[in-house]
Each structure stands twice: as C-alpha cells, then as structure tokens.
Amino acid sequence: MTPKLSIIQRRRFCTQGHLLNPIVSIGKAGLTKSVLEEIDRGLLSHELIKIKVHLDNRDIRKSMLETICQDLNAAPIQQIGKIFVIYRQKPEDADPKKIEKINTQGKKREPRRTKRSYQN
Template sequence: MELRGKQKRYLRAQAHDMRPLFSIGKQGMSQNWLDQLSDAIDKRELFKVNILPNSDVTVAELQAFIEDNSDIQVVQSIGHTLVLFGESKDKDRRHYSTAVKAI
C-alpha cells in the first residue's frame, strides 16, 4: 500500500511518543535482523528503529535495505531514527492499518 500525505502524517503523530524498538550497530544489516523486523511488524505495525553511533550504516542505506527486501515502509527518518510501518498478517492486530485505510 502506497501511503498518502495524510496517512503519513497520522502515522508520524502516532509514533511521536514511541521509543525505538530496534537498534542497528556494528553488525549492520542482515537477513536475520530483517526477519526480526518483519515479526515485529506483524505484532505492532508501527515502531521506530535507531542507528547507533558506532554503526557503519547510513540512514539512506538502511532505508533502501528495508524497503527493497521487505514490504515494510519507512514513514519518516529523523536524524538516526526511522519510523517503520507495515500491515500485520494477523487481522486482530491491525490497529494502525485499519485507521490508515480509513483516512
């Protein structure tokens, strides 16, 4: 699902008070790390990822890696933090995606 401006604004507002759930450090990006992100999307649909200062990964590289290798979308990047969104496979956990579709 391609997000429109109002939908992104809603998701950014919902993620404002959240703390980063995942961090990426020295080990960088791997398929195992991406699988963990996908599992978290199925449970939460919306969360933040933080890039640690000791990481060799840039924000643009991380954003491209996530969007190219999964169905997770980057809603916003602020400094070294990314806000990620994806629709849950479990219909009972689709809180944010149902609200986004209604907008």
C-alpha cells in the same frame, strides 16, 4: 514494491511514531539477517515501529532504510537522524496465535507474592 500512503496517513503515522520507543537497534555490524527478522516480527505484531541506528554515515543510513522497506514490503514514514519509523499493514491471513506468541516471548513473569501480601 513499497506500499504508497497518502499525506494524511503519513502525518498520522508520524504523530503516532513520535510517541514510540525504538524496538530494534542496528549496531555496527549493520543490517544482518537476524536484524531483518526482528524488524519483520515487530512489524507483524505492531504495524508501526521505530528503529534506532548506531552508524554515523548518512548515506549508509539512507540506503539501509531503503533496503529494509524493499525487503520487508514496508513504507518509510520518517527518518530523523539515526531514527527510522516504518509501517507495514498486518496481513489479513495472519494467525492471531502466532502474533500472540511473538508478543509474549520476551515478557517476564509476575513476581511471587510474599506472605504479607496474603494477610491483607
């Protein structure tokens, strides 16, 4: 069951999604379990995400979008070519520490300061 959105909400999410960069890329292997988990993590931390698909068949891409939305209880916002924009509201019982951990997993540390930076 996918959540129903009003036209106004869908338009607002379309404009917000236009500015996003894809955070998940689906390759030739298709929709695997690990890809679904990554999409779920992205929806948990961002609510609105953009997905890039590297397949040429339109029917497969359309069925892939439907599968993602059904499995993750998300709403499809927009599909333009090989780009999907999907939305899922954050659950109220989401643990903020868990979300913070997800957001900081891929971040790099700050570069070390040089001797000259201490002299200024």
